[in-house]
Amino acid sequence: TIGYFLSERRNDLQSVSGGKELSAYFVSRDLGMSEQYGLKVGIFVVDRLLKQMVAEKTINDAVIYERIFFIDDQGVLLADSEHKKKGNSAIGMPEPFLLRSEFTPVHLVGNEGDTRILMVSPYYFKGRYRGQLVAVLSTACLLEQVVTLPGESSVYDIHILSDDGRTVARHDYGRHPMRYRLPDNLELGSGRFLFFRTAGEGGQATDMAALKLPVKSYPLSVVLYLKSDVMFGYIDPWRELLATGFLALVVMGIFAILARVNTQNLVLRTRIDESTRQHGQLSDKNIQLEQEIDLRKQVELQLRDKQRQVEERTLELQSSMQRAYALAYYDTLTGLPNRKLLMDRLHQAMATARRSDHSIGLFFLDLDRFKNINDTLGHPTGDALLKLVADRLNLCVRDEDTVARFGGDEFIVLLPVLHQARDAVRVANKILSSMAARFGIDENDVFTSTSIGIAVFPDDGADAETLLKHADLAMYAAKESGRNTYKFFSNEMNRAAMERRDMETRLREALPREELFLVFQPQYNLPTGDVVGIEALLRWRHEEKGVLTPGAFLQLAEESALILPIGEWVLRTACTQAREWIDTLGTHIRMAVNISARQFHQSNLLDIIGKVLIETELPPECLDLELTEQVIMENAEENIRTIYQLKAMGVAITIDDFGTGYSSLGYLKDLPVDRVKIDRRFISEIQPESNDVPIVEAVLAMAARFDLAVLAEGVETETQLDFLKWLGCKEAQGFYLCPPLEAAQLSEVIRPASS
Template structure:
């Protein structure tokens, strides 16, 4: 029998071994398992982010580095928002393109995955997470284990059997702590065993997060076939899992659950040759966010139609296909007629409802292989692929016109509108998308000029006219700065006295190349471009300044009439601008008369009445120009504070030969008399016309029979002559 000292020594060695096992193996085991799970999680997230960003790089090659905001938003999309992470996107030069930085305590673990563009690496995604929480837990476990080791050492030295029991109990407690950590993980974790023959796998265990993600109870899952939990399709990945296990590699893939609508990112780890662990992340919300971002990038929010960017992509593909197959395609540019008027008078809410209904009708007019896109406002584009003949495009356009012209029920209102369509054909009208879109736009404007509610095919003549119009618009802008405009004046005669009682100010353009240019050549362009506002202000200011100068020079005062464009009249500050001109020029307002067409007055008639009464408060006269050529509502007309009505020259021209024109002129004179308005007839060119108007008591006459428009010098000679 060994002496007590030997027994104490042997017992101490055994106790030391047990104590060391308890004090070292438990914290090290916890650290190893936690560290592996951490690396697996980082690797899986880095892999998912790299694949997502690679798709963005492929969509925007060469430009992806400049989309820092978008890339940073993608980095913020992570499943574990409550765990600090550093996420960075780094290019091949080591430059940080985008990052999402949380403060991390050292030491730090990181994983990265490469970003590819068409199979070529262009950068990498790096994700870092602090090891401090794991180390803290390990230190705590180590302290507990060391204390436990001391107890084990003392107990084993004194009572070996009690030491064994205490060690077993400590191991159970340690396993409980490990289980607590295992269960508290945010990622789903499941353990599996590969069955003999490698044909299936069985679930051994799973934590609470896996239960929540998979929608299955642990008791039901343990011992079940993996396919019963994940779905039969999971077995398709089993060969890859087993192959990766043989190489001790991590294997990750996205998986759609069959039982519930969830998208999972599954990472595989290999604790043993015949078993593996899965780290399960629910990426459903991330997928929805990615889809929402994609829709915002490629689809119109209001109508759900493809936007300009997606249209351009599909157009490029269709052009490439048509070029390979020597085929044709058609591009239609569609613009709603009078949409701005509807939108302004009824409100943007009704305008949006109208656009949605129009988009639905347009969808029904095309095939599933065609594309309809909304460029913005009331502009739509339709791409007709695999078109055989131009006649087919015409049939589609006619069908669209018929559908667009039908009434629209907007709930509390019913409105009607029409469409103007421009059509271009590839390859006849252009070989690239930009040229075809531009040509279709020109053809659409040609359709509007022809009267709207029609379609028009592009022709080279349109391109020439478009360039001429652009040049004219540019010259118009410079003409105001260079003072190339000037006024001529056409006298207006009092029928009874034969005296000049007024003049109409008519703008002319001394074009540096074309010379004296009449208004019909440039006024329409000025109105379309918006330059008419500045030009109209110049005409009014100049006319007021001249009449002021004439009266100060002792010239017999006459009324001066100035034409006002409907666009100029609808400016919110028009009345204020007239008041400003009157004040700055010092002209007598009673000598100033503004001529407005009935069409411009009838647009938003309620607002027109307010503006007209505000003008009358300034003591200026108001004349209704081109009366009878537009559309008038007598209910409004009688409420307009108008001084004079001008009978349009189109009625005067054949008044002596055509009974219809004679009846119209007599009706206009009778109507004006009943409303106590003065009457001016314009376009009088013959003595017969003059006699007819004199017999009907017309007040004033204007036309070539008396005087053509003349420069200021000749007008002053006329006014001062006896």
């Protein structure tokens, strides 16, 4: 009973460890959240949970727990059901206990007469030990689990002992407890009775019995003391009966009666024995025959059982083979053929096409903006969409055609017989129309489209790998053409792919070969004409194509992850130059650096920026990070947390290309940004009658409402500049004001910004 009671308490603590309250606290703590920004709330929630558990966990109206608290891996008290001061490691427990690395569920602390039972449960978060829950059990409630023995008062004593002999709890029946103890020279073994004599009440010698029962898996035992005459008192009347001889007379009379009956039956038994002998011979024959019949039945049963086992095993093997085949050749999510089965069918179709002299059509499909659906609606919705897409694709093709899932949101359609190109066009249009219809998923209306690349055998490839590669290139061409369309492979695509691969190879070598450099374009305060900021712009001195702007290679760098080392180099170089201008010119002008999507989402972005600021000794307020709307709004809630952390470092934040994305004003008003940049496409044709004027006016009004600065980029004419001033725009940059210059040239242009 005690073992079950303690196991239930372990379950109580494990339920707290598995709850969301502790995990939510450590998520916030690992994110670097301070008590001011919500960490204290997490501690309050855990406190409330522990107090509620102490109050509500009872047995027969008796409380189970005296106290429950949580200490971290440094022994610091974080949460407590009592009103203890947080952060205090002196909580009445020995230091080795608080910092132990190996855990046992039950600990006994204290001395004889004041022993406390502690239930301990370690807490792990993301595979790392983070602390332990400790519960102080009520010894009275523990004792209630065994104080259920029937009997008279003053007959039983029950003691709960620790393995080292300390009394943890005791219960004495009756008004005058016996308080007997074992003599010092006797040892009570577990699970055995021990009889002994001791001085009882009034100094009289009393015969006693004691029974010790261990609590399995816990360092506790239960000891029961009782008087030995309780156990044997009920057989005393029989002892007196034997002493008087009365029972002996009864036994002799019974034997005499039995002897007389046996004599009278002797003749009858003799006749029965003769008959039994005669029938025995026949019975032996019958027994032999029955044994043979039984043996034959057993053999038949065994044969039938073996046959049944063989049939069951055969069915199991067939089922296992079917499952193994399905796992090997079919996609587990959609049920479509996987890449392995597709390649097998493609090779077969190509062999048949060579013999029959006909063509094959291979479609490479990729869902458009599938990542956005996953990020906004969740992966379960994304998986459901992939299943529905698979069903629609199957409806668009013939039975002899193959629809396969190639991986992620990529699908392959194989047309093993293609008579002419327009047959492929017909199937492609059918697929595009099917994908355009609404997908209903969990009461959500989901819309998507697909980009299709088409390659034809043997014109576009003589082997399966080449055909797939060319269909993939055609699919990327369809995406670059605006998505939701199809493209046939052409040799021009192959040439472009070769150039792209060559460009990527050269770009990998550009940084170590020092082919990358920065130019800087000043940003002006229009009312005063002062330079208030400088934007760092990347250039590549290509050995064949000359100086390239980011538009020629930045997307390639983003897709190939080269943007990470290049972006860090740009950040460090720009900050170094800003520090140099502070030292030489004595002016603190903000340095604007663009941060790409891939840079912003890398896990160590904050560490990189902090390290660069420390190494270059640039004041954080002199660094202005420019992020596009699209980067911010992808996974907006997580990105907003990152922006708050950047602001906490002291750097400025600017939304670049404002007005071209899809910012939600609900998010924008919560963003800790300093300024927005009006995209150059709204500035290039701005004039009094232009449709861009209301957009610029709206941006200026909104920025004023949110107390944000506004900077117009791409100012290339005097007319544009004058109109921006008339609209009330305070900051601008562009070729008309000053083209991008190298650092040495720009030093002559910079003059201290007015306060």
